[in-house]
Amino acid sequence: MPCLIAAPASGSGKTLVSLALTALARRRGRSIQTFKVGPDYLDPQLLSAASGRPCRNLDPLLCGETWVENSFRRHGGAADLALVEGVMGLFDGRGPSSEGSSAHVAQLLGLPVVLVVEASRQAGSLAALVRGFRDHQPGLELAGVVLNAVGSARHHALLAEALASINVPLLGALPRHDSLALPSRHLGLLPAHELADLQQRLGAWADLAERHLQLERLWPLLQGAEAGAEAPASGSEPPAPPPQRASVTIAIASDAAFHFRYPEAEELLVQQGLEVVPWSPLADEPLPAECRAVVLPGGYPELHAEHLAAGQRSLAALRQAHTSGLPIYAECGGLLLLGQQLHDGQGRPHAMAGVLPFGASRGQLSLGYRSATALSDSLLLRQGERLCGHEFHRWQLHSPLAAPEPLWQLEGWGSPSQVEGWRSSRLHASWLHLHWGGCPFIPERLAVAARQAAPLAIP
Secondary structure, three states, X not given: OOOEEEOOOOOOOHHHHHHHHHHHHHHOOOOEEEEEEOOOOHHHHHHHHXXXXXXXXXXXXXXXXXXXXXXXXXXHOOOOEEEEEOOOOOOOOXXXXXXXXXXXXXXXXXXOEEEEEEOOOXXXXXXXXXXXXXXXXXXXXXXXXEEEEEOOHHHHHHHHHHHHOOOOOEEEEEEOOHHHOOOEEOOEEOOHHHOOOHHHHHHHHHHHHHHHEOHHHHXXXXXXXXXXXXXXXXXXXXXXXXXXXXXXXXXXXXXXXXXXXXXXXXXXXXXXXXXXXXXXXXXXXXXXXXXEEEEEOEEOHHHHHHHHHHOHHHHHHHHHHHHOOOOEEEEOHHHHHOOOEEEOOOOOEEEOOOOOOOEEEEEEEEEEEEEEEEOOOOOOOOOOOEEEEXXXXXXXXXXXXXXXXXXXXXXXXOEEEEEEEEEEOOEEEEOOEOOOXXXXXXXXHHHHHHHHOOOOOOO
8 A cells, every 4th residue: 555745834845855766666676556635736746757647636625525536546556656745734625724734634545644754853852743743543553753944963862762662663764955945836746847957856856765765665655556446436426428429629728837636637628628828828829620619727827928928829819719609718826817907926917818807916815715605507517516626726816807697606714705707608718727627517518619619711
């Protein structure tokens, strides 16, 4: 059974440990399936690059417990090895609860936990910290601890003795060194495609595992998940495969500005008989011929606002798609592309597609799970339907005209209730990230709408 790699808090080194073990598995010629707890897009990109297989997110809040169990069994059983990287601190979930946390997923799947502790400023206090995490939740199995940022042989000896005093295995100790830091920006780690030295890093991570981790103890904790029959979703039967139909083209914005999406998004569209074609607004590409729908995922458009504004062919094609009535699905960064203006990190405004009446600039962080209730029928929703999504952005809308038909009512812990989003019979645009594994009717309805739309006429 695989392990779940967790930590007391973000920034402790759990991603580094996960990458080191994954890179070493590839070096040794073993296939490894990686998973990530929670709604993260960036860590999974690095884990996918290290493993050579799409990393799968396990989020019981966005997708439900049955879906998480089925995804883990299906994908984890298809590789020699597997590991799950946790999210934030071990017990950090929705609001102050542990719902949706790494601990929640570990107990749901019966996974032992490897706790990664940043120990640069600790000695004997390590025992109190680890004991608290070990004993906090009955039934959670702590397999051992990996120490990060250990300063010297003497420091290592102090920490090892502290763990021995509470009978917790020491599974490795990573040295403190600036070269081990993972570069990041305002929403998390840099995506894999921005690391020019990725291959060198993969080699260094594998070396790190070989030199500093107790592999004779850790390797058995990477055994692949047991494959088995999938359980149907609660109260329903597994969906029947869609009937064979003629292929219909759908464009998904896919470049350095738009890359926040789960692998299931494309897979579910393909299952609906759609031909998914990547489209790069950043490269000023026209929409593909015969395009009948457009998906605009999240990403970092604010970092590329000037180049996006210069892409007059792409922006004109997007306006034409909207005017022609093609279905358009946009979330977070994709929403920003539809506005009038987007301010870059230096506060300079740049013209976007102008489909929706707002500008956007850097503001306060909006972060957390949201319960969304559809206010009326629209492209992809029916009045009263409730979904769980996740909001994570620093750019905020300013001077928006009130949406005449807002999409839904949002509720979230510590967040004021509000109406949000734009909707019509051909548009779904919102800050909210959805995982379509938890709402498969979204790609189903998008496919239906695409088949009903007339193909985009290319001038």
